Amino acid sequence: MKTIHIGDLMNPRLFTVRQAMPLRELIEFLRDNRIHGAAVEESGRLMGVVSYTDIANCLSDATPVTQGLFERASWNEELEFEAEIEDELGQLSVRDIMSPKVETCDTDETAGEVAVRMRELEIHRMVVLRGGQAVGLVSATDLLAAIPAYEKQLHVHRGA
Numbered sequence: 001m002k003t004i005h006i007g008d009l010m011n012p013r014l015f016t017v018r019q020a021m022p023l024r025e026l027i028e029f030l031r032d033n034r035i036h037g038a039a040v041e042e043s044g045r046l047m048g049v050v051s052y053t054d055i056a057n058c059l060s061d062a063t064p065v066t067q068g069l070f071e072r073a074s075w076n077e078e079l080e081f082e083a084e085i086e087d088e089l090g091q092l093s094v095r096d097i098m099s100p101k102v103e104t105c106d107t108d109e110t111a112g113e114v115a116v117r118m119r120e121l122e123i124h125r126m127v128v129l130r131g132g133q134a135v136g137l138v139s140a141t142d143l144l145a146a147i148p149a150y151e152k153q154l155h156v157h158r159g160a
Contacts, residue, residue: 002153004146006114007107010128010136016041017050019095026094027055036139037125040098046127046134050098053124058097104129105138111146114138 015038017026030036030052037051103123105114107130114126118140125139 004111004150005107006105006109006111006128006138007130009111009142009146010107010138011035011142012136014039014127014134014136017094018042019047019093019098021094022090023055023058023092023094023097024090026050036141037137039102039127039134039137040094046102048098048100048102049125049127050094051124054097054099058092099123102127104134106130107135111143111150115140115143118143 015033015035017029017038017040019040019042021029030038037049039046040048040050103117103121103126105117105126105128107128118124118126125137127134128136128138
């Protein structure tokens with residue numbers, strides 16, 4: 001049976017953003033590129049990872065950055081924030097919401113090895129390295145995509 005390696009599953013397009021990128025711009029960037037997360041890079045150095053989960057946590061008042069923000073929020077008829085709250089949200093950047101710890105894996109690691117680490121670390125994506133250089137991202141969704149191929153291999157291997 002063929003082992004499935006991360007190099008076969010990862011997204012080879014490593015999208016990066018800067019810490020100073022405004023929150024609104026980050027949301028547009030993720031949406032426009034049809035991705036759920038990106039590496040945070042400054043001067044060629046990985047500083048963290050940011051994702052829709054970080055955005056959701058921030059907007060749900062789960063972080064010190066937005067503590068009390070939604071308690072003070074009032075809405076107009078179009079369900080938009082009033083100007084004061086809109087200004088506060090406009091001041092948030094990637095730096096305010098990103099996960100500063102960069103978890104990595106290597107292209108030669110197996111899908112199973114990485115899946116176990118992601119579960120233990122309670123994370124959804126890792127930066128993929130080849131020879132110490134970042135070459136892509138792998139997400140829990142990428143790992144899930146490997147299951148049908150693996151099951152097909154099991155089926156063929158068992159002769160069923």
